[in-house]
Amino acid sequence: MSKVESIDRDTVIGKPLEPWTYRNEELFELEYETMFLGRWQFVGHASDVADVGAYLTFDIGRDSVIVVRGKDEKLRAFINVCRHRASRVLEGAGTCRGVIRCPYHGWTYRLDGSLMAIPQEENFPGLDRSSHGLHEVELENFHGMLFVRIRGEGPGVADQFAHTGHFFDKYGVADYVRMDEPETQVWDVNWKVAWDNYLENYHIPIGHPGLNRLVNESDEWEELTSGVSYGVFTMKDKPSKVDVERRYQAMFHHGNQRVPDEVKGKWIQFGWSPNLGIDLYPEMVDFFQLIPLSAEQTMVRAWFFGHRDPTAEETELRRLNREINNAVNDEDLALCLRVQRGLGTRGYRPGPLSQQESAIFNFHELLRREIPVMDQRNAPARGTIAETNAALRE
16 A cells, blocks of 8 residues: 555546445455455454453454453464464453463463463474464554454554544543443345445435434545545534434533543544444544455444543433434444345446545445456356456456
8 A cells, every 4th residue: 555645525436336246255255355354453442451461352254363461561463263273262351361271272372472381292293382373463552442454564553544543632542441342233234335334424314314413514524545534523503302312412511521622512433444433422432343244244343432430421421322323323224234135136237426425436446456356347257256356456
């Protein structure tokens, strides 16, 4: 990836992806390798692994990683698989008592990933422990948010956010802690259907009447060549007729006390293609993350973090926020299911994108650059997609 730059707002909006790209299992495998294992994935917050030996695990489709804090206080990330017979080493989150021990045969690793001990080591003549440690992968701590990249190379997380990362300072995200365990749902849609939906606000007036009563989309937004985009919403003054929305409006000023003047009364929404949405509110932050399961099934994971010492008013504000946005999530699911069904309709051809959907076009351009076979109008013959893609890349 070249230097991250802003995308010209006057760029002509081109064609969206073809319908076949949302329903093809062979293509799904290319997407998984390139767009998920090859790009940064959010795995948690530094506060989750604050002490020596503390660890968390994170599944990305069929792959899994461990993040653990070593005795030297350093955070490291490893592939969550024993070097002996491929057993998953750790589950969930917790604290290791000085070592990481595989529950299958007891291979034991130090917190820095090096292999320390093997039961009945005499049965492995000539084995070099130094070459059988856990596989380490890239890890970056960005304002307390932890990201891993399993394969590939390129700019770091901070580089990809370029000059937009200052918002996380303004909200104090580095000092946040987890509010609850992540919530997960499985949607019977292709991951790109869900991500296309997240990237555009054109559907808000019709698809999200409650959200439309609460906020206005401002003209403050930006899209970067790294796949990062952000937009700003401002709270409406007119009280909503719906009780939960009206109470949230009435209490919103309690969250404003935490943030500087330039972001008071605002929600900041980040989208980082291919699969991470970040919503900054004065009272909390939530993460909307897509994990692909198959060509037509996606896990949707929601994370929630906030200040360590919320007031009673902020706690109530968070509860109201989640009630409001749970309804938004349900509406998005219903909309995405309709789209997934529609994409299989014989004879459907994609319509034009509006300027309000420019982030979708830029996302699709990113996909076409990374996986050029996605620019084909029709799916290549079965069994040839990977070969066709490799030829196009050359």
